[in-house]
Amino acid sequence: MRCPTVGTPPEYTIDDNEVPWILGTQLTTQCGPLARSSDSSRVLLIEAHDFARRMPYHSQKLTLVFAAMRQFRDRLQADGYDVTYIQAETFKAGLSTFFEENPDTRLVTMRSPSYGSERRLRDIADDAGGEVRFVENELFVSTRAAFDGWAGDDEQFKHESFYRWMRRESGVLIDDGEPLGGEWNYDDENREFPPDSWEAPPVPTHDYDDSTTETAEWVSSTFDTWGSNELFNWPVTRAQALDQLEHFLTHRLPEFGPYQDAMRSEEWAMSHALLSGAVNIGLLHPMEVIAGVEDAYHNRPAVDLPSAEGCIRQLLGWREFMRHVYRHSMPELATANQLDATQALPELYWTGETAMNCLAETIDAVHSHGYSHHIQRLMVLANFATLWGVEPDQLNEWFHATYVDAYHWVTTPNVIEMGQYGHGVFATKPYVSSANYIDGMSDYCADCQYDPSVDTGETACPFNALYWDFLDRNESKLRSNHRMGLMYSHVDTKREAGELDDLGEQVDTFRVRAENNNL
Structure with missing residues (x-):
């Protein structure tokens, strides 16, 4: 048991x-x-x-x-x-x-x-x-009482300290109380972009019986759904989930670490595990995935420590953290909106019809597979929505509906707090960026009609003007944040140069285009 x-x-x-x-x-x-x-x-x-x-x-x-x-x-x-x-x-x-x-x-x-x-x-x-x-729900690594004892009377939680505590308490990747390799995380080594010659490992496939085929047909004919069912390829049995885990450990984990944050056109899966759907419905226990990854690090020479730790951090750290933060901050978290964002979710999230290649590629992957990886979720979809000023619960509802691994307990802290800085229960700043981040971590910009280096004009990437407009309109709430000092020094420079008015007008142009489904 x-x-x-x-x-x-x-x-x-x-x-x-x-x-x-x-x-x-x-x-x-x-x-x-x-x-x-x-x-x-x-x-x-x-x-x-x-x-x-x-x-x-x-x-x-x-x-x-x-x-x-x-x-x-x-x-x-x-x-x-x-x-x-x-x-x-x-x-x-x-x-x-x-x-x-x-x-x-x-x-x-x-x-x-x-x-x-x-x-x-x-x-x-x-x-x-x-x-x-x-x-008690035992489909997690930690109990509610254990987290509550660790948290004490704190009302704001820090993932890094929680993750280190979880490592010590579980003994995962620990040697005599200290992290293997001498570092608690290798996040800095998880941000490489693959060379042109790199090929993503094959995505595992499954043979389905008549029951699953008939269920897929019944779903399509019975419910008002979104997305395509043609490429359905998720484990629906314990045996298939175990096969998918072994496939990850053998073929995908060795290259997971360096490229886990990278985004590449027409590579919807990269080297990611594709196990979250199976874990979230109980076909796999998170601890058996963690144990499998840890064992692979010790016994499979192709698996290095940054790859193993990067995967374990998501399950032992982030997934557990999301579950407990959700418990402690609900029901307020569901409707939190500390930046007073009021914009409606753009229709392009449902249609995928946009000239912004990063959004089009990501939404197409979600439409085709019910999935995109964590950086696409945070730095493309949530980043754009936050800069646009989307009301957080609208984006949360979209994620909840469109991802195969999405449930309210996991999307709400990820989307409203991490993605849109809606509450403040653990996020210490908004995770927003201009086009520069996307250009550095993807190849999306190369085939886009928008130029990531241009702020205004016909070829300007919307992420740029939206980024500066976001900082400008939220200045009263964000300038005092010590983590935002450098950003606001750049805002000051642009204000002194008279550039903010031009950027605001550019944003107005983008909003009109979005209303006409022409962004």
């Missing part, structure tokens, strides 16, 4: 009148109530369809969730479990059906990390005439 490594794992048993209820993001026998039950125990899964109608989710996201649930059902049945699988429009309808047939049964399920879910499910169960017992 897999349990959180940092903190004290929960101890409990499943009584004779209790049935494990497995949610669609908890598809595992490794932990939780199912790991504490007999191999022939009763199990409940409810495939509720109403959530899929709440927004235009990516067709691949819905296919992944529903196909994985159905595959998990079939696997449990083949292993001898007594599975009740209810397809219903709502959880309330599904629970009503279950409790009508099982009036003396209590359900046991792991807490969902999404805010308010425990209260909502408890209320729904009460309305359906039944009862649910909620237990």
Whole structure:
């Protein structure tokens, strides 16, 4: 049985009148109530369809969730479990059906990390005439109590100190209490751009059975989705997820480190693991991915320390940090908007119709695969939205709908706080940049009609004028930030030269173009 490594794992048993209820993001026998039950125990899964109608989710996201649930059902049945699988429009309808047939049964399920879910499910169960017992969610590396003890009374959290604590507590890449190699992270070595001769490792593929194929067709015909389902290629079974992990360790991890921040045209996956979707629905436990990466560093000569540490930092550090920050800052975080951004999300995020090559390429990857990597998310999509002045919850909703690995608990701190500096619970400055960053970390600018070195005029890259306009209009909130001093010294120079007015007019031109779908 897999349990959180940092903190004290929960101890409990499943009584004779209790049935494990497995949610669609908890598809595992490794932990939780199912790991504490007999191999022939009763199990409940409810495939509720109403959530899929709440927004235009990516067709691949819905296919992944529903196909994985159905595959998990079939696997449990083949292993001898007594599975009740209810397809219903709502959880309330599904629970009503279950409790009508099982009036003396209590359900046991792991807490969902999404805010308010425990209260909502408890209320729904009460309305359906039944009862649910909620237990610790063990699909993370650390417990809630462990983080709360580490954080103490702090109201602002720092990822780097959290990450170092997690390394020490878990023992991952640690030797006698100190980091292997002498450094806690190798972020500076993760920012190279590959030479023209470099070829991205092949993306793993999977053979799907009729059930998954039929599920994909059903999703496309049943729901008002966004994105294409033609290139669906995500693991929907435990076996496929393990194959994808091994493929990453063998073919992709050796080149992950140096190029993990790089963006290249028509290379939607680069050397990234492509495991987040499987981890976030329970097909893989984050600790088994971390252990696999650590073992690869020790036993596979092709895997160097910057590659291993860079991957482990995302799972052991960032993913865990996001989960706990979300817990501590909700519900305020969901609507946080400390820069008072009021612009609507540009339509181009849904259509991909823009002459800005970086945005067009990234949105096309999301449309085709339900995925882009973390730098595309932060420094292209969120960067542009922040400079544009998009209301944070609108961008958060877009991410939530369009990515296969997106759930409210992980998009909200990533998008609203890290991406748009909406709250201040951990971000110490806005992560914004002009075209210079994108030009340095990608080849997008080479084939773009906009010039990354030009601020105003017909060929000016929108990122440049938007960057200076953002600093200008948020000056009263940001100038006192000690991390923004250098940026505002440049603002002063441009103001003294009379350039800010021209930049503001250029931004107005871009806004008119966007309204006419001509940006």
